[in-house]
Amino acid sequence: MRAARLIKMVLLLQSRPSMTAGELARELEVSERTVARDVLSLSEAGVPVYADRGRSGGYRLIGGYRTRLTGLGRSEAEALFLSGAPSALREMGLADVASAARLKVSAALLPELRDAASGAAQRFHLDAPRWYHDPETPELLPVLADAVWDDRRLTVRYLRRDREVVRELEPYGLVLKAGVWYVAARAAPERSASPPAGAPPDGERAGFRVYRVDRFTAAAPTVPSEDLRSGPPGADPVRAGRFVRDPEFDLPAFWSERAAQFRRSLLREEVVVRLSPRGVRQLPYVTEPAAAREAVERATAAGGPDARGWLTVTLAVESEEVAYGQLLGLGPEGEVCEPPALRERFAVAARRAAALYAPSEEAAADSR
Numbered sequence: 355m356r357a358a359r360l361i362k363m364v365l366l367l368q369s370r371p372s373m374t375a376g377e378l379a380r381e382l383e384v385s386e387r388t389v390a391r392d393v394l395s396l397s398e399a400g401v402p403v404y405a406d407r408g409r410s411g412g413y414r415l416i417g418g419y420r421t422r423l424t425g426l427g428r429s430e431a432e433a434l435f436l437s438g439a440p441s442a443l444r445e446m447g448l449a450d451v452a453s454a455a456r457l458k459v460s461a462a463l464l465p466e467l468r469d470a471a472s473g474a475a476q477r478f479h480l481d482a483p484r485w486y487h488d489p490e491t492p493e494l495l496p497v498l499a500d501a502v503w504d505d506r507r508l509t510v511r512y513l514r515r516d517r518e519v520v521r522e523l524e525p526y527g528l529v530l531k532a533g534v535w536y537v538a539a540r541a542a543p544e545r546s547a548s549p550p551a552g553a554p555p556d557g558e559r560a561g562f563r564v565y566r567v568d569r570f571t572a573a574a575p576t577v578p579s580e581d582l583r584s585g586p587p588g589a590d591p592v593r594a595g596r597f598v599r600d601p602e603f604d605l606p607a608f609w610s611e612r613a614a615q616f617r618r619s620l621l622r623e624e625v626v627v628r629l630s631p632r633g634v635r636q637l638p639y640v641t642e643p644a645a646a647r648e649a650v651e652r653a654t655a656a657g658g659p660d661a662r663g664w665l666t667v668t669l670a671v672e673s674e675e676v677a678y679g680q681l682l683g684l685g686p687e688g689e690v691c692e693p694p695a696l697r698e699r700f701a702v703a704a705r706r707a708a709a710l711y712a713p714s715e716e717a718a719a720d721s722r
Contacts, residue, residue, distance in 0.1 A: 359384070363392055364401060372406065372414035492567040498537050501525045505596045507542055507576035513569040522576055524597040526562065527605040535567035538608055542597065564612055621645055621670035625677050626692040628666050633687030640683035645670045666691070
């Protein structure tokens, strides 16, 4: 731990002209006294750290000193590609690794380029969670992230509707969608020391599925069975509790396809709505945008607006209850035509709204 901190201090001083004890303490998450002790240790080890005294003083490296400790490790290089999503890195437990990688890159740059990282960070920032929702980090997210990085099998407990199930999974990738974490995983096929002759490869035995990370109640690396552990050592990753990734698996493409399937699976019912020109423009903002666009395109191709400019569309919705809450947002710019039960609910709502906004008898008398 201390050795890593000393290396980080050298990299920090190498990437900046000078740093105060307070700045170093904040970066290293230690006290200023610890910083002073670490500087002394570096000096004794031959690292030329110089202390400038006075109010504007600080620590700096002298004599053009350059460390050769700037080679990126594998985990640091991988984390660097995620450094544009700082909140996601923190939740997966990779913030320190990414910080070390950025420092090494900064230390390796020419002096005139060292402000590139901070310049980019001040211009672009990714804030993934939705508005009005406090982000919650699933407790088991770091465990899943470690398994994804290491291609390690997991034995998990997962809440599925009203019951808890146990699964052995091969976690391929993590996705952060609107503040919610998901893992793309494949149910681990049955493995043995001597698979049956002609057995299909893993990819043909089980498909990939999406699991919400906050529904995992337990997750731990899978312990290989005794017959695998007792076999002769070799390159088979299964003996170490790992799995062989399918080289054809594409996480972005998989997620895009599954997300589209999920959206379509939710839209199980249809309603017929007449829309004013303004209602047509508002529809994607109160209902599922893709479904709204498809409904408008179909209606436009089938005949277009009537003489008053109103367009009648058939809209796919999740349920009548959901449609009621969504289409109320159209106000007088939309008229629900079918189904009859939903139309009656809107008629009742319209009468209640009219009663609320009708002038009182007193106000009506005053106006006469």
